[in-house]
Amino acid sequence: MRLEPVGSTAAEVLPRLRAVLAGSGPALGLGMVDAAPGAVPEGTAAVITTSGSTGVPKSVVLSRGALLASTSATAARIGEGAWLLALPAGYVAGLQVMIRSLRAGYDPVVLEGRFSPQAFAAATLAIPTISRYTSLVPVQLARLLDAAETDGGVAAALRAYDAILVGGQALPATTFERARDAGARIVRTYGSTETCGGCVYDGVPLDDVVIDVVDGEVRLSGPTLADGYLGDAELTDRVFVRDATGVRWYRTGDAGLVDDGVLRIHGRIDNVIVSGGVNISLDRVERVVKDVPGLAAAVVVGVPDAQWGEASVIVVAQGDALRRSESVQLQEARAAVGAVLGAPARPARLVLVDELAMLPSGKPDREAIRRAVAALHRP
Known part of the structure; x- marks a missing residue:
């Protein structure tokens, strides 16, 4: 074809x-x-x-x-x-x-x-x-x-x-x-x-879609799965796997759990930094930060840090942030994150930009944002 x-x-x-x-x-x-x-x-x-x-x-x-x-x-x-x-x-x-x-x-x-x-x-x-x-x-x-x-x-x-x-x-x-x-x-x-778009609505899978969590990673199965990746058999075999019964599963790369039949996503398994010897999920930090007034559109990225090895940074467009000082908003975000995830997870900085780099899909271009912030604070 x-x-x-x-x-x-x-x-x-x-x-x-x-x-x-x-x-x-x-x-x-x-x-x-x-x-x-x-x-x-x-x-x-x-x-x-x-x-x-x-x-x-x-x-x-x-x-x-x-x-x-x-x-x-x-x-x-x-x-x-x-x-x-x-x-x-x-x-x-x-x-x-x-x-x-x-x-x-x-x-x-x-x-x-x-x-x-x-x-x-x-x-x-x-x-x-x-x-x-x-x-x-x-x-x-x-x-x-x-x-x-x-x-x-x-x-x-x-x-x-x-x-x-x-x-x-x-x-x-x-x-x-x-x-x-x-x-x-x-x-x-x-x-x-890889799942033809959304296949879990409000935490509940669509008809014939099945959720499993293996070693903390969410896996999905059902008739909406992609055939694989064009020209990349190795990646296809790594991401789409079969269990002992022959059922084909898609490894999402997301950490999560099923609580009383409802899927709850904690974030990307690989979106983790090690700050001061502590593993920190940037997705979980970002989720807390987004509930802070003025930071609903913020993105949290990890950058090298001379003291801690790596640190998280909040990045938000100036038009989205409330008209308050950066230091006040940073302190509010640090307090919120510390209360939920512990002191080591608190973001180190808040950076205001003219606008966030975005992908054509409407998602933040996290890699471009991370590179820009890393370059801004390079010693």
């Missing part, structure tokens, strides 16, 4: 996607526009290449069956209707928005150009007055909530959706509470490109 690269806009992806869903046409090569056409396994619908937040590129092979299984499971959980595409079409979350809408019989409404609360509100009005759905990343939801405080149109748009899926990274508890108070129906999703 042939794989042909395609651009990342909805106008470029949608016509090709229709053909793929109908069982005809070449597979979509997303995120690999400079690559030449090639061959992929029969049944492949898309190969999505993304560098991710760590900068390591991976080309994930997704079958038509896996994508449709994911779409069906989502419809069974939250219903179906018309969808607004507010995410890049070249990433799995955006691709799934289009598939869900097409399978429900509607062309997705596309939010054109740069995301803004006003554009979101205007695009919402273009959706048929039936069941409405959309997917966002946390930073988009936070911007909408900020605007909704003074803009009735944005506030009404937030309330217009039967469900707003929010994924891509952990949603701060304070942002979730604000959304709930604003009348938005939020569904927190967990998953990755």
Whole structure:
């Protein structure tokens, strides 16, 4: 079967996607526009290449069956209707928005150009007055909530959706509470490109998705799993494993546990620094920091430290931080982290930047942020 690269806009992806869903046409090569056409396994619908937040590129092979299984499971959980595409079409979350809408019989409404609360509100009005759905990343939801405080149109748009899926990274508890108070129906999703996007909603797996935790690492199984990584059999065998009964599992690399049937993620297993001889999960630090007023959009990265070996640094855009001194916000964050995770986990510094480096997917570009902070404080 042939794989042909395609651009990342909805106008470029949608016509090709229709053909793929109908069982005809070449597979979509997303995120690999400079690559030449090639061959992929029969049944492949898309190969999505993304560098991710760590900068390591991976080309994930997704079958038509896996994508449709994911779409069906989502419809069974939250219903179906018309969808607004507010995410890049070249990433799995955006691709799934289009598939869900097409399978429900509607062309997705596309939010054109740069995301803004006003554009979101205007695009919402273009959706048929039936069941409405959309997917966002946390930073988009936070911007909408900020605007909704003074803009009735944005506030009404937030309330217009039967469900707003929010994924891509952990949603701060304070942002979730604000959304709930604003009348938005939020569904927190967990998953990755390797699982055709979100496959766990509000901690509960979708139909036929199974969760296991092995040695503290979350593993997922079910019909939504990717076939593997294009051209990288070694990585495929390392990430997609079979147990003694032959069941195939995806090793997420996330630390977590299942508590009374609900999955709780603690952070990335490998996003750990050793500070003063103590292992510290940057994801857990960031989760606490995000609940500090003014730091909901902050990112926590690890950098070399002359005294402790490594230390964590809070990075936040000036427009997102409250109008208080950096030292006050840092002390509040250190106190919050110390109370929850202990004194060794307290961040060493807070850095204000004009804007955070972001990936096209809407996630923070953590590697670029880390490099910038490390260079800023290099002796």
